[in-house]
Amino acid sequence: MPSIPLYIGLMSGTSLDGIDGVLSSSNQALHAAFVAFPDALRAELLALQSASDDEIHREAMATNQLTELYAACVQQLLADAGISAEQVAAIGAHGQTIRHRPELGYTRQIINPALLAELTGIDVISGFRHRDIAAGGQGAPLVPAFHQAIFGSTTQTRVVANIGGISNISVLRPDGNVTGYDTGPGNMLMDGWIHAQRGQHYDEGGGGQWAASGNVLPDSLAALMSEPYLAQPAPKSTGRDLFNTPWLTQHLQHFTGAAPADVQATLTAFTSRTLTDAIRRDAPDAEAVYVCGGGALNAYLMRLLQEQLACPVSNTSALGVAPQHVEALAFAWLAERFCERLPGNLPSVTGARGPRVLGALYPA
Ligand SMILES: Nc1ncnc2c1ncn2[C@@H]1O[C@H](COP(=O)(O)OP(=O)(O)OP(=O)(O)O)[C@@H](O)[C@H]1O
Ligand SMILES: [Mg+2]
Structure with missing residues (x-):
């Protein structure tokens, strides 16, 4: 019997609180993990949101530090689930937005997917927003x-x-x-x-x-x-x-x-x-x-x-998904969509010219 593939979704959002991760099977979070940002990294990520001195070098350094925390989140999920890297089909890693200017044709989510693949031994899909923007869309929300x-x-x-x-x-x-x-x-x-x-x-x-x-x-x-x-x-x-x-x-x-x-x-x-x-x-x-x-x-x-x-206003627990897990689950789902070469965007939302496969693969 073919087993249901496992995906990992990793999200760190504009709150700059840290990384939410889920191990997902059929869009359910089997395990969840949260890795808080150290204060210094949080401050640097905030500083990188606007023009500053030597920002190319600083972005690269912050990206690698962030990526190590993404990897730590993955290790925690694997340990909690008692599984090995080979059992995970792919990681969908959002990265950290430091600029979002779709009107100028770009958005920047920092993450080093090559390093994440190296550290985890799992296929990494990232860069989800770029293709939608290339197709004339906002690249968000996904x-x-x-x-x-x-x-x-x-x-x-x-x-x-x-x-x-x-x-x-x-x-x-x-x-x-x-x-x-x-x-x-x-x-x-x-x-x-x-x-x-x-x-x-x-x-x-x-x-x-x-x-x-x-x-x-x-x-x-x-x-x-x-x-x-x-x-x-x-x-x-x-x-x-x-x-x-x-x-x-x-x-x-x-x-x-x-x-x-x-x-x-x-x-x-x-x-x-x-x-x-x-x-x-x-x-x-x-x-x-x-x-x-x-x-x-x-x-x-x-x-x-x-x-x-x-x-009535309630939270998504009423539909069976804890509110803190939804966004990370979405990036696990987007990774799965990429693996199946299915579109991840909705032109009716982002304004893109059409449905597009989102993301790029860094093989394990
Ligand atoms: N118990 C709580 N009471 C009040 N606010 C809370 C509590 N727990 C979390 N929050 C708020 O939620 C924020 C984190 O939310 P979340 O992780 O969904 O945001 P995010 O990382 O910015 O994601 P997104 O990509 O959707 O912007 C915290 O910074 C805090 O403001
Ligand atoms: Mg968060």
């Missing part, structure tokens, strides 16, 4: 195709909202039509503010308690909502190229004199409003919203989302 594959329904219009550093939605309709785009910031503004004020990487009290202790400031919220990206039509994608420290610094002038917890509450409300406005506008027929990504663990954010939407 996850809606996977969301459709595992969360799509033939009877119900569903929205999957991934709240990572940036947020994106997938609108899954019963006829199989899928749309989606990056709605704006996810956790990154909240993370940035609590880090500046309290030195925590996120609201570690759990569930956005600090934000919940503050009051949303309506005028400041309205000022944030005037960001032009929000009104731009799809296809669209964004990242730290727009929602970066200068952006936040510029907008913090709307908060002069405000209590820090009120700023956090307002940034949380901004994150939720950008998502719910997008859902009301582009999926008014949504019958259920399922949240994935680290934002699903922020109870205050989840409460705001539910308050602003008529349909």
